[in-house]
Amino acid sequence: MVETRLIDGKAFAERMRLRLADEVAAFVTDTGVTPGLAVVLVGEDPASAVYVRNKGRQTVEAGMNSIEHKLPATATQADVLALVRQLNDDPAVHGILVQLPLPVPIDAQAVLATIDPAKDVDGFHVVNVGRLSVGLDALVPCTPLGCVMLLKDALGSLAGLEAVVVGRSNIVGKPLAQLLLREDCTVTIAHSRTRDLPDVCRRADILIGAVGRPEMIRGDWIKPGATVIDVGINRVEKAGGGTRLVGDVAFDEAQGIAGRITPVPGGVGPMTIACLLQNTLTAARRQVAAGG
Ligand SMILES: Nc1nc2c(c(=O)[nH]1)N[C@@H](CN(C=O)c1ccc(C(=O)N[C@@H](CCC(=O)O)C(=O)O)cc1)CN2
């Protein structure tokens, strides 16, 4: 039986935000510029509203300006594109984030493609996706970046380790695979159609659940001693009424098998916003250096 240790993403993210606040203060002193992050929320999705509120609060706590734009669910594609273009042209805005998911029928890819790649702090623009995949400096998606930071903190070098990423989304699975490749892992992207998925998972020294299905990854899919990163945030009904959050990994079953595991909540989630703040400072630094 393995002793399973928790990876405390919440504490790691708090330390990171404190360090960032110091870096932001030094940047403001040096340049006279306060980094600004614009967050666009379209519609009334309650979870998105909470994430946007948290992003705004943590941006201000880090010493940066937060600019929130809320559009009604009835906003048209043209309305959203016009707002993004206005933010592209605003020199006080160094980072732009459009909260996902966007209401139907707005075309998220068209909106993301309109963001200035230099201000694309989510790293979702095809220019940043392409730069990451060919090994150039890029703004990198926040959740995958947070996962790799937690892994390196827990394991040191990741070189040569077998990583299995369950999930192939543009937001997490694909960019995370790229980042793990950059760390010299041997990477497999698996998904809901992968044959013999439990066997594929059992190969992993690093197993990532990013598929969005509550507790799909079972304890006996985990190689003893493996490091498990659970990106899933699924709200499920509780037996006695009410709801609770669970990940993509059956957390209780992983105890005594995984070497290390991130909890849900308190694992990867808080890293997403900490990395967003880091990307905003990076974007501001580059824009100021470029004279913009
Ligand atoms: N434009 C973007 N949209 C979305 C992203 C993103 O990175 N960019 N990611 C998710 C939502 N998200 C940030 O936007 C996000 C999700 C979860 C957390 C978090 O801290 N979760 C907590 C639990 C929160 C709860 O109680 O519900 C945790 O895991 O501990 C932060 C940010 C989709 N959209």
Ligand SMILES: [Mg+2]
């Ligand atoms: Mg799938």
